[in-house]
Amino acid sequence: xxxxxxxxxxxxxxxxxxxxxxxxxxxxxxxxxxxxxxxxxxxxxxxxxxxxxxxxxxxxxxxxxxxxxxxxxxxxxxxxxxxxxxxxxxxxxxxxxxxxxxxxxxxxxxxxxxxxxxxxxxxxxxxxxxxxxxxxxxxx
Amino acid sequence: xxxxxxxxxxxxxxxxxxxxxxxxxxxxxxxxxxxxxxx
Numbered sequence: 001x002x003x004x005x006x007x008x009x010x011x012x013x014x015x016x017x018x019x020x021x022x023x024x025x026x027x028x029x030x031x032x033x034x035x036x037x038x039x040x041x042x043x044x045x046x047x048x049x050x051x052x053x054x055x056x057x058x059x060x061x062x063x064x065x066x067x068x069x070x071x072x073x074x075x076x077x078x079x080x081x082x083x084x085x086x087x088x089x090x091x092x093x094x095x096x097x098x099x100x101x102x103x104x105x106x107x108x109x110x111x112x113x114x115x116x117x118x119x120x121x122x123x124x125x126x127x128x129x130x131x132x133x134x135x136x137x138x139x140x
Numbered sequence: 141x142x143x144x145x146x147x148x149x150x151x152x153x154x155x156x157x158x159x160x161x162x163x164x165x166x167x168x169x170x171x172x173x174x175x176x177x178x179x
Contacts, residue, residue, distance in 0.1 A: 001171070001173065008171055012168055012169065013168055013169040013170060013171060014164070014168060014169075014171070015170075015171045016164055016170050016171070016172050017174075017175050018173070018174050018175065019175045020175070020176070023152045023153070023154055023155070026152075026154040027154035027155075038153060038159070038164070040152065040153055040159060041152045041153070041154075042174075046149045046151070047146060047149050047161065048174060050142070050145045050146040050149055051141050051146050051174065053174055087176075089174075090176065091176045092173075092174045093171065093172070093173050093174070094141055094143075094171070094172045094173075095169055095170070095172075096143050096170050097143075097165025097166070097170050098165060098166065098169060099166065100143040101143065102141055102143050103169065105141050108176075120171055124169055127169040129168060
């Protein structure tokens with residue numbers, strides 16, 4: 001998703017990541033991965049609990065549907081980095097705002113499941129926020 | 141997901157500065173991604 005961050009910003013939005021590790025791990029992640037967006041530490045799972053993010057059973061962590069995407073990611077050079085405090089916590093993606101309106105939510109079914117980028121961008125366009133260039137986002 | 145409940149939470153950034161989540165999306169949309177791991 002971070003490869004598309006400029007497109008996200010052109011739609012007047014921002015990307016924010018929440019991890020399970022300590023702030024020091026966040027700092028290492030930002031430095032090692034050259035991250036150019038906000039990353040927050042949710043080491044006590046306060047945000048994860050508020051967002052109803054699930055912890056996976058062993059069966060979901062090693063779900064057969066995760067095998068092919070994991071292998072594909074591995075071949076593409078992606079590696080799993082430092083794990084945080086909750087290795088069984090699954091991921092999730094939301095499009096929120098302006099205000100408290102939730103435009104999109106995706107709860108990962110297994111570790112290799114991620115929100116389709118097309119769905120995230122469609123949700124961003126539905127927010128109707130003007131882009132940084134002053135051009136309104138197109139209607140859905 | 142209830143953004144009002146989630147927005148009431150504050151989290152630390154890499155520098156240890158507290159961020160109220162609701163402030164992040166008060167004036168603009170945010171793509172909020174919960175990671176399983178760092179990197």
